[in-house]
Amino acid sequence: MNKESPGMFLKAIGFVRNRLKELPNRDFDYKKAVSEIVIDSSLTEALDRLDEFSHIIVLYWMHKAVTSQLRTKVHVRGKQELPLVGLFATRSPHRPNPIGMTTVRLSERQGNILQVEGLDAIDGTPVVDIKPYIPRGDSPTDARVPQWITSQQSTSRMLINIYHQLMTHYGTQHWWPAREPFEVIVGAILTQSAAWTNVAKAIANLKSANALSPVALRQLPQHEVADLIHPCGYYNAKALKLKSLVNWLGKNYNDDLDKLFDNDIDLLRQQLLSIHGIGEETADSIILYAAHKPIFVIDAYTRRIISRIGLISENSYAAYQTLFMDNLPTDTRLFNEYHALLVRLAKDACHKRPLCQQCCLNNLCQFYIGGRLEKD
Ligand code: SF4
Numbered sequence: 279m280n281k282e283s284p285g286m287f288l289k290a291i292g293f294v295r296n297r298l299k300e301l302p303n304r305d306f307d308y309k310k311a312v313s314e315i316v317i318d319s320s321l322t323e324a325l326d327r328l329d330e331f332s333h334i335i336v337l338y339w340m341h342k343a344v345t346s347q348l349r350t351k352v353h354v355r356g357k358q359e360l361p362l363v364g365l366f367a368t369r370s371p372h373r374p375n376p377i378g379m380t381t382v383r384l385s386e387r388q389g390n391i392l393q394v395e396g397l398d399a400i401d402g403t404p405v406v407d408i409k410p411y412i413p414r415g416d417s418p419t420d421a422r423v424p425q426w427i428t429s430q431q432s433t434s435r436m437l438i439n440i441y442h443q444l445m446t447h448y449g450t451q452h453w454w455p456a457r458e459p460f461e462v463i464v465g466a467i468l469t470q471s472a473a474w475t476n477v478a479k480a481i482a483n484l485k486s487a488n489a490l491s492p493v494a495l496r497q498l499p500q501h502e503v504a505d506l507i508h509p510c511g512y513y514n515a516k517a518l519k520l521k522s523l524v525n526w527l528g529k530n531y532n533d534d535l536d537k538l539f540d541n542d543i544d545l546l547r548q549q550l551l552s553i554h555g556i557g558e559e560t561a562d563s564i565i566l567y568a569a570h571k572p573i574f575v576i577d578a579y580t581r582r583i584i585s586r587i588g589l590i591s592e593n594s595y596a597a598y599q600t601l602f603m604d605n606l607p608t609d610t611r612l613f614n615e616y617h618a619l620l621v622r623l624a625k626d627a628c629h630k631r632p633l634c635q636q637c638c639l640n641n642l643c644q645f646y647i648g649g650r651l652e653k654d
Pocket residue numbers: 583586587627628629632633634635637638639640643644645646
């Protein structure tokens with residue numbers, strides 16, 4: 279049957295305003311691009327309560343895309359070395375109806391203007407529609423993509439996808455359990471090689487002995503500190519670490535954590551690392567969860583998951599941290615939640631002997647896709 283399809287009429291609801299006057303090259307990174315979407319003022323009311331969503335889906339008309347001489351088979355991302363596939367199996371802008379679609383972060387709404395991050399559209403692009411992003415419906419946990427996509431996905435897209443899939447599956451983790459910054463610092467030291475349930479018991483002991491403050495810990499003999507934190511293991515070594523911390527804090531900052539946290543991240547990290555018993559993971563946990571500054575915490579769980587997914591070949595702490603920090607927006611809340619979600623996945627499925635069948639990331643994990651585990 280060769281019946282001609284009826285024509286359709288689309289009306290722009292607004293347009294994009296940003297600094298991109300021309301199409302940038304293929305490798306341009308849009309994730310930090312800030313744009314405004316100016317909606318027709320007659321539709322301002324239709325935007326009410328949209329800003330309660332962190333992300334929105336924007337549909338737009340790629341008016342500069344070439345749609346004459348359409349090719350129905352194209353190379354992925356226009357690269358000859360990548361597979362030749364059907365046009366509709368790609369996101370090529372050169373399609374019969376050049377409709378683009380991007381999920382973006384909604385930073386702000388002012389009247390009929392939406393400020394967004396990550397929109398891959400140029401200045402003047404007509405906007406066709408806007409919808410709220412709802413993870414439960416828009417991010418299916420059993421989505422399957424071919425390997426030629428996963429192996430070509432940019433690292434940042436991959437990291438964002440991992441985050442969304444974890445968030446959809448597990449939800450917010452509400453880290454860190456402690457409320458006071460000093461308690462977070464003590465917890466970060468006590469949790470070294472210890473389960474949090476045991477750390478919680480040690481902290482409860484310190485609280486009931488009125489010893490959870492720099493002054494009180496300085497006054498207590500080291501063996502008494504060790505007795506109080508006994509439940510979390512390595513109590514003699516950890517008592518020495520706590521004593522070193524509070525002595526340093528008194529001497530250098532007069533116990534004023536706000537003053538300590540006023541330092542920029544690099545200096546703060548450098549200072550924390552100079553204290554006996556504080557290594558990179560502990561220092562970064564303190565910076566993220568006590569000082570609320572954006573740094574990505576790397577632990578053994580993160581290394582296991584990310585190396586199995588196939589995103590990294592190096593094994594140093596710095597290489598893992600750079601991977602996240604160079605490819606994600608610098609956002610304290612995102613780093614906090616992402617780390618907590620990875621820990622959750624490691625405890626739930628990505629064990630030393632992983633339970634890949636029930637893992638919410640198995641659609642993009644090379645360890646699983648590559649069949650390194652029996653898929654029984
Ligand atoms: S699929 Fe398996 S190896 Fe990969 S992240 Fe999940 S549990 Fe870990």
